[in-house]
Amino acid sequence: MHIVNGVRDPAASFPLDTVTDDAAERRQANRAVAVSAVGLALTGLIELAIALLSGSVALLGDALHNLSDVSTSVLVFVGFRASRKVPTERYPYGYERAEDLAGIGVALVIWGSAAVAAYESINKLLRHGGTGYLGWGIAAAIVGIAGNQLVARYKLVVGRRIRSATMVADAKHSWLDALSSAGAMLGLIGVALGWGWADAVAGIVVTGFICHVGWEVTADIAHRLLDGVDPEIVTTAEAVAAAVPGVTHAHARARWTGRTLRVEVEGFLDPGTPLAAADRIGRQVAAALAPQIPEMHNFTWTARAA
Numbered sequence: 001m002h003i004v005n006g007v008r009d010p011a012a013s014f015p016l017d018t019v020t021d022d023a024a025e026r027r028q029a030n031r032a033v034a035v036s037a038v039g040l041a042l043t044g045l046i047e048l049a050i051a052l053l054s055g056s057v058a059l060l061g062d063a064l065h066n067l068s069d070v071s072t073s074v075l076v077f078v079g080f081r082a083s084r085k086v087p088t089e090r091y092p093y094g095y096e097r098a099e100d101l102a103g104i105g106v107a108l109v110i111w112g113s114a115a116v117a118a119y120e121s122i123n124k125l126l127r128h129g130g131t132g133y134l135g136w137g138i139a140a141a142i143v144g145i146a147g148n149q150l151v152a153r154y155k156l157v158v159g160r161r162i163r164s165a166t167m168v169a170d171a172k173h174s175w176l177d178a179l180s181s182a183g184a185m186l187g188l189i190g191v192a193l194g195w196g197w198a199d200a201v202a203g204i205v206v207t208g209f210i211c212h213v214g215w216e217v218t219a220d221i222a223h224r225l226l227d228g229v230d231p232e233i234v235t236t237a238e239a240v241a242a243a244v245p246g247v248t249h250a251h252a253r254a255r256w257t258g259r260t261l262r263v264e265v266e267g268f269l270d271p272g273t274p275l276a277a278a279d280r281i282g283r284q285v286a287a288a289l290a291p292q293i294p295e296m297h298n299f300t301w302t303a304r305a306a
Helices: 023-056 057-083 097-127 134-161 165-192 200-227 229-244 275-292
Strands: 001-006 006-010 249-257 259-271 296-305
Touching: 001 275, 023 057, 023 134, 023 165, 057 097, 057 134, 057 165, 097 165, 097 200, 134 165, 165 200, 229 249, 229 259, 229 275, 249 275, 259 275, 275 296
Parallel strands: 259 296
Antiparallel strands: 001 006, 249 259
């Protein structure tokens, strides 16, 4: 068992030579969070100002989405910062779950945005509220579409590259904002064509988009928190381990903690296998698994008598 800063690290029985650079990945994540936060703050403030001026609830819902993205970016940043803390006696597996907890915050912000957008849209529909400054409103919606598409694409690429479910969830949130901007634009165009109810209906449609992505993000984060993993990873780990000389059969488990995939293998050996040989076999299993499961960052080996 390895010692990290004087603390036992139970999830690093064997060091792994990984092809990824964790420090570089964190820099990419922090850069993506900062760039997206600035871009969405500018877009959201422009839309909010024009929404308040024009009375457009669809544009208001879109502005709230953009500004909520800024707050979720802050949550993601805090999660990344907390996750890099070294393991302690109280938290021997480290703080990588902080990234997943940040994902819960992202989901809550999305659902909160949905509630506000739904309330404002239904209220306007029932009270037959008016909408003005249509040209400015449509222009702001177009800015929202462009800004959100760029930010969503950027965060999605970085999130997938560094295997961050939280950043991918945040990217989906930004992608939804682009759709809601399009909905707001269509609503304002409808009002310009003489359909006074179009803005309120567009606001309700935008709310539906928000709820859809809220459900997807919540499901993704829950999957991680419940230690969900691709079954193929477990199947591969068992097959590769069983193929190593000296292993009669193997049982494997795997789970994600933040961006780290931890793989645990129980290898069943001949009862007469010496301890040193069992340790050597475990290292061979780790070496065999590394190229087959490149996302694996931690490996735990337990030798058992067959």
